[in-house]
Amino acid sequence: xxxxxxxQCYPHGPGQHRCxxxxxxxxxxxxxxLLLLLLEKPAHGYDLxxxxxxxxxxxxxxxxxxVYRNLRRLExxxxxxxxxxxxxxxxxxxxxxxxxxxxxxxxxxxxVIRRNKATLEKFLERYEALAGRxxxxxx
Amino acid sequence: xxxxxxxQCYPHGPGQHRCxxxxxxxxxxxxxxLLLLLLEKPAHGYDLxxxxxxxxxxxxxxxxxxVYRNLRRLExxxxxxxxxxxxxxxxxxxxxxxxxxxxxxxxxxxxVIRRNKATLEKFLERYEALAGRxxxxxx
DNA sequence: ACACATATATGCCTGAGACATATATAGGGA
DNA sequence: TCCCTATATATGTCTCAGGCATATATGTGT
Numbered sequence: 001x002x003x004x005x006x007x008q009c010y011p012h013g014p015g016q017h018r019c020x021x022x023x024x025x026x027x028x029x030x031x032x033x034l035l036l037l038l039l040e041k042p043a044h045g046y047d048l049x050x051x052x053x054x055x056x057x058x059x060x061x062x063x064x065x066x067v068y069r070n071l072r073r074l075e076x077x078x079x080x081x082x083x084x085x086x087x088x089x090x091x092x093x094x095x096x097x098x099x100x101x102x103x104x105x106x107x108x109x110x111x112v113i114r115r116n117k118a119t120l121e122k123f124l125e126r127y128e129a130l131a132g133r134x135x136x137x138x139x
Numbered sequence: 140x141x142x143x144x145x146x147q148c149y150p151h152g153p154g155q156h157r158c159x160x161x162x163x164x165x166x167x168x169x170x171x172x173l174l175l176l177l178l179e180k181p182a183h184g185y186d187l188x189x190x191x192x193x194x195x196x197x198x199x200x201x202x203x204x205x206v207y208r209n210l211r212r213l214e215x216x217x218x219x220x221x222x223x224x225x226x227x228x229x230x231x232x233x234x235x236x237x238x239x240x241x242x243x244x245x246x247x248x249x250x251v252i253r254r255n256k257a258t259l260e261k262f263l264e265r266y267e268a269l270a271g272r273x274x275x276x277x278x
Numbered sequence: 279a280c281a282c283a284t285a286t287a288t289g290c291c292t293g294a295g296a297c298a299t300a301t302a303t304a305g306g307g308a
Numbered sequence: 309t310c311c312c313t314a315t316a317t318a319t320g321t322c323t324c325a326g327g328c329a330t331a332t333a334t335g336t337g338t
Contacts, residue, residue, distance in 0.1 A: 056258040119195040120256040
């Protein structure tokens with residue numbers, strides 16, 4: 001079923017893919033995070049990969065594929081623009097910045113995330129109301 | 140790309156599957172919702188389908204498949220138990236109740252959802268800090 | 279020469295979820 | 309009787325996001 005030796009682990013339960021037990025994902029959450037980071041400061045993928053940890057993305061080993069693919073998709077959709085930067089040392093970097101369409105998308109995400117937060121809050125209220133009763137879920 | 144005539148619609152943006160534009164999902168969120176509802180009051184699938192709306196599940200037309208499959212999976216994992224109820228009129232109902240393992244799972248979910256909420260809050264803080272600057276995402 | 283950090287890109291596979299459909303029971307109306 | 313609807317459960321198919329692996333290239337240090 002779903003067993004590793006890292007303590008709490010539930011069958012198909014609250015976990016990342018294949019039982020990482022780090023929490024259920026908010027779908028596509030990486031998208032608004034990338035947009036926000038890029039609005040704060042234009043950057044390239046490898047840099048964003050590091051900075052994503054600040055949003056709770058499992059820092060230990062970030063997946064480059066995830067980051068780069070999302071950036072390319074956002075570019076295809078006109079949400080970000082990129083240009084090669086060969087000025088520094090090392091391999092060329094693709095410098096991204098957000099377009100005005102991308103700003104609109106982030107605004108939309110803002111609303112979505114507020115709504116999402118409200119949903120989780122509603123759940124927790126109800127969950128804690130239940131826990132206050134005798135038949136608490138933890139006991 | 141992603142266009143319908145229902146107003147706000149972003150390419151692959153904040154939306155349910157295939158551009159429903161109703162908000163990005165929290166993965167597997169239906170699971171803790173079902174457990175919580177069943178702890179509040181044992182019930183059958185069709186009933187739960189209705190009650191799920193209270194958690195923000197797109198009420199208009201709820202998907203029975205989603206509900207029933209999740210219930211059966213939870214039962215296979217020993218998180219809930221069911222028995223047929225043929226007492227009432229109409230077709231037989233499968234009455235579900237939560238097991239002690241299921242309660243533990245809900246407790247774990249509680250922690251996950253609190254963490255998730257914190258992540259969204261952190262994002263929103265940072266998002267609003269940016270919006271306070273001149274280069275606000277919406278303007 | 280070799281290892282390593284930096285940097286980008288692509289391929290494969292799985293699981294959740296959206297959508298459609300099948301099946302059965304019972305009640306009401308034409 | 310036949311049909312429509314509400315109630316109730318179950319299953320098939322397809323797509324997409326994400327996890328994991330891998331390929332490629334450049335510069336630095338030893």
